[in-house]
Amino acid sequence: MASTLVLLLPMLLASLASASHNFGGSATYTYKGRNPDGTFKVDFRNRATYDGCQYSHYWYCYNGNCGSNPSNQVGVLDSSTNAPQYNREWCETETVSTRNVPTDRPFQMRADSCCWISNRNGLSNWRLLTSVDLGSRSDTGEPNHSPDVAILPFLRVPQNCPRTYKLMSFDPDGDRVRCRYGSVSDGECGTCNQPSGFILDEGSCSLHYLNSNADPSPYGFELVVEDFPQRHITLAYTDGGGDSRAPLTERRKRQHQPQPHGGAGAYTYTTYPGTTRNLHATTPPLSKLPLQFSLLVDPPAPSCQEGHYLPQFVHPTPGNGARIQAEISKEVEIRVKAQAAYATIQDIIITGPLNISKHRTSYDEFAIRWSPNLDDLGHHYPICFAVESVTGSAGSPLPGTTLSYHYHPSPSSQSGVYQSEMRCVLVDVRKEQVKSHVTCGESTMTVEVEKSSFRGLSEEHLRLSDPSNTACSLQSYSNSTHIIAVVPLNACGTQIEEDDENLIFKNEITTVDSTEYLITRKNQLEVQFYCQYPKHGNVTLGFTAHRRNVTVWEKGFGTFTYQFEFYPNAQFQTQIDPNDYPLEAAPYDNPNYWPTYPIIDNGCNVDPTVEIHSPAHQRQFQFSMEAFKFIGLHDQVYISCSVLICAAGSPSSRCSQGCLNSTSAGHQHHRRRREAATQTVRHFISQGPLRLRRAAESYKSPVINLNLNLVFIAGCLLAAVGMIGAVVIYKAKISRVKYQPLPAFEN
Template sequence: MATALLLLLQLVSLASASHHYGGTVTYSYKGRNPDGSFRVDFRNRVTHDGCQYSHSQTCSTGNCGLVTNQQRSITDRSTNAPQSNRQWCETETVEQRKVPTDKPFDMRASSCCWIRTRNGVSGWRFQTQVDLGSRSDTGKPNRSPDIAILPFLRVPQNCPRTYKLMSFDPDGDTVRCRYGDIRNIECSGCNLPSGFVLEQGSCSLHYRNAIANPSVFGFELVVEDFPQRPISLSYTDGTQSYKAPLNPMRHKRASFQTYPPTTAAPTTTAAPTRTVAPTTTTDNRHLHGTTPLSKLPLQFSFLVDPPAPSCVDGLYLPKFVHPTPEDGQHINAEVNKEVEIRVRAQASHATLHDIIISGPLNITKHRSTRGDFVIRWTPGPDDVGDHYPICFAVESVIDPASTLPPQTTIYYGLHSHVTQSPQSGIYQSEMRCVLVNIGQRLIESHVTCHESSMTVEVERSSLPGLHEDHLRLSDPSNTACNLQTNSNSTHIIAVVPLNACGTQIEEDEENLVFKNEITTVDNIHDLVTRNHLLEVQFYCQYPKRGNVSQGFTAHRRNVVVWDKGFGKFTYEFEFYPDSQYRQMIDPGLYPLEYDVTNRIFMQIEAKSTANNTQLFVESCSAAPYDTPNYWPTYSIIENGCNLDQTVQVHRSANPRQFRFSMEAFQFIGLHDQVYISCSVLMCEAGSSGTRCSQGCINSPLTGHHHHRKREAITQSARHFISQGPLRLKRSAESTGSPATPLNLNLVFIVGCLLAAAGMISAVALYKVRASKVKYQPLASFEN
């Protein structure tokens, strides 16, 4: 039994390490624990072809201590890979370690296998070297370089490109990026792929030329830091060690390789080809006497795609434009305040598809309906003094009308070429990395989101020497935007309407975001200023979607969609006697009863003064019971399309109102009541590309959807509020002929028998047993 269990664990370990795309490891010294031990945080970032995989490091030399806490989250995932299941997923695991001594130690992780590589890399090897001795120049333990790269890079075969690997050292040390050269410890293949040049001092990787192939190059780099002048490291046991600067005299050997010209489409413009490219490598043997302060693994996958029609950025390959930050830019951030990085790109001959990112734990990415990408991350109190790199690239997909000519000659290697039909591809922009520096919170502010406004309160004590006379919102022309109106002796307070004071609205897949800022000016009536001493940016985020449920037995309070820390919109679901919608039905008259000949008039309204928003009702369904996940339900509206043939939509001048009506019905069977539930969302009014602007999205059964019987649908219980049911008047109160229901029921029974005759008996029997209740709307003349 024990042997079988051990074998199983070994298989699980191999599975978790398989399909490796790359990864990095960094560490951060966090101070002494009360018992004198050392706290060190390790950030282990790895990429596999599934999000369920991860790996852990083991101690190889020295005393590595114990793990006291661990967090793990998904950083990013994509389906742009050419192999296996066509996906990759990057996760980061943060381990807090309690280390009893400040002496050096090594941690390692290794297993099999990389995804299929073309340069002989099979198993992967990580080595992390840590030395916590106190430096003579800073008086503190060494801090490792902050390194980062995207886990999956790709480039067209015919487009040379340079990648600057993020390698910032918080101690100001010299950082070197080299290819691993200790087999089975630092690397598996230990050879820099042909067609690439690695500049070790600047950590720059140059892609020159390689043949397109669905297999990737596996890169196994090592990042090391060296002091700029000789220093000593002192340990608590009284011993010392010495570290020397990196020897500037590097023994280089250079070779020159001749590459063939690479040809793209004859009618397009390709980047100039290079017939001669130097490949420089470094002999590391002379460095045996120069040991680094730390050693970190840096591994990633690199895919060479078929040639692009053009290598000019902005045509097929996305080109970054303002306000995208520059590569290497430093961004200052404060604890518990969200960092927002806005990325914008353009590609005139392709469609922007996605942004891929790599960053710290709990980073998120969004895409606005205007096409911008937004990266957000909130540092915590434990991040003060640390530096976090964030890397990103935008990917585009080629438009069908912009493909290569039907037959294109493409060169592969020195003398060979093939003629192939072009295929649509994915094009990746340049990679950019920024560094986020975490400091203490400087400005104490608090934002409260209301139904139609935002309130921001800023402590005066955090704004020394500044008065509200020299502070203003984005647009102070409205008297409601004057900061003096609500401020007091301790706080500067702004109550900002969602539709005034220069408030901007943005939209992504899930939320509406209203933004504004308080800035310093020489004169509050100035339109511009060159003396911005302060910028307090704030926003309220409102979930667009919510399930609004309303019945008819009692009239309760309005439905509010609310999430902690976010804003809220209030939705009202009322019933009216006719299509004029002048006066809603008195709540005291509930429960409401209808004949099947009656039409039910309903209105859903989003209560908000923001005049740049609109309401969209995505779906409505009916069920005989007051349960959010009751099965089955009858669809009235689905994907914005009217499924019930009696539904009519009535116009309203208010974009936040939705008026509709339908004929009363009941469920076939013993049910004499109906509950209605609708899923609604809010959008930016007039903005193209939103779910609201798309309207009805037809199902594959377009043209027949009003006969469709709705399958099971599960609705979120988070916003489900019961106020049902709607009741039909009994037969004694109705005017229909007593013979009519019998005839209809006979027709219905005959139809069911004919349908059952066409089925396999076993399936038919299963259907009868599994579905006790059949349902459909009754005709208007049926009781």
């Protein structure tokens, strides 16, 4: 018995730890068809939000036969540090689990534990309940499809700014959806205390915030989403049984709760003008889903006008409820932009399907990206988002306003965070409409479109964004089976932007009349394509004497190749044979190794003997210098450089600035600056090791390992194949050495 207790105790502690600090969660399910053994295949998507990314809800079979669970996928959807400070952050994860269910009779899954985050409406233990019915519907002939529900896990609103949140609740079967507060007696929630100052319209699934006092603890919401048929239907089960479902009946109720109006410090209470709909059910729902989240009431904002402190969405942000078409195996991108005159746009928070990602672009927009796979075909996925702005403090009032309130947050709590309205869109996944393939090269993008995937169009009626250059003609490379475009990265209307990870080059093929480039009367076709080139990473090819070409790459992305070579003279005609490099090891090839002797720093010549030569190609940088050696007992030395890529002609890029005066010397580290837009971060490459060659050594003779060291460089070339521009920083590296000129007889 004692040994049993020892084994169970760690499991109990882990369970309690993973259950603490819950912000909320949700669940949906998708019927995926019958397995070969006759069982029913169902995918469950369960979302959990905690104050860390390592936790998730544990679901178990609560009622009926829930079948087996052979597989799980878990991933992080989003996280943010703009939460109550004592909770550090919130992080939402999603678990996609596949269950093989032996019967189509109803069953229930549940997750429960302790505890909610500290909240204002007394929630302690949490409980989520999902009800599934796989009976065949008389109206569709298939099992029921659950509503697609979604909401951001952590919402925030200023105390004085009324707001309406439209919960995403799309039903693929066209059923009527009801959103209501949970019931303790039905096991749907832990406490089910309804927050004050809010009105829930069950029929439209709209949550209206009216008024409340600011507080550092959020409210917790424990809602239930159900679907009911629009008319009476029957359900048939494989065991011969059946059941019936009825539509909802509606009861309207006029609301008379007060609502604040005006800016901060000015409150005029009037009657809430809306009418809510309470929906009454006479039969069980077709499905029952939990939808739980947290909402923080912040101190009053200096202004409730969108676009002042509260971010206001602008073009090209899609409208709330928009339907977006996506194709399997192709990335769909949703562009979001917001503005705030008296605050700084900081971040976007999102929720959506597994593997969704967000990025901030160089155009002050956010890009939400997701790639559906074959298993997603025919399904619908809601994506919700909101943009957050910040000020240095609670914000400066607008001219002519007076700000006063009695909320005194602790010194550690955050202030001056403003969240926009929440918008949700629905992504419909369909088959590939136009078959195309994009190849990302070092200086071009090649797109191939199968003509058989669309009808009635030829290359004469298609064009790139800017076809004025003859190199941009689609007739140059197209053939009888494919429309082919080879698009330079800096021509044909190609647009360049960047996010934190990539440089992105975009273009599109659109329909035109052969003689009119502004309008078209042909069948419409629009193929948008882009190439992404990764920006981050130190790259080397180590442990050989001569460094071959180094390529920065990522699967499915384009590449830029850097080549670093030495030449015996300033004509740069014949590079030194790699076989002549004297050593076979490179123990000090490290971008952080110190000390170094700077040759070119921040684009400025540091060594007085450096000469810059005109290259034979615009993608090359050539320089030479007098040979020298390091003082000390070392027999090897390296030349290293740090390069970055810029968009040609961009006046704000680092490349356009040329030499910048630097205070760095041989004993000072180079300080990394924040790179401007349309350029990459620096990439580290190196070449070597190099050492002094004595007169007794012929150019092809075996290497004699002398205890000397030398930067042997009459000519040196850096080639960035596919580069648009470059800034280079060259340094010679060796351990604990000083610099001295090399005697003339050793040059």
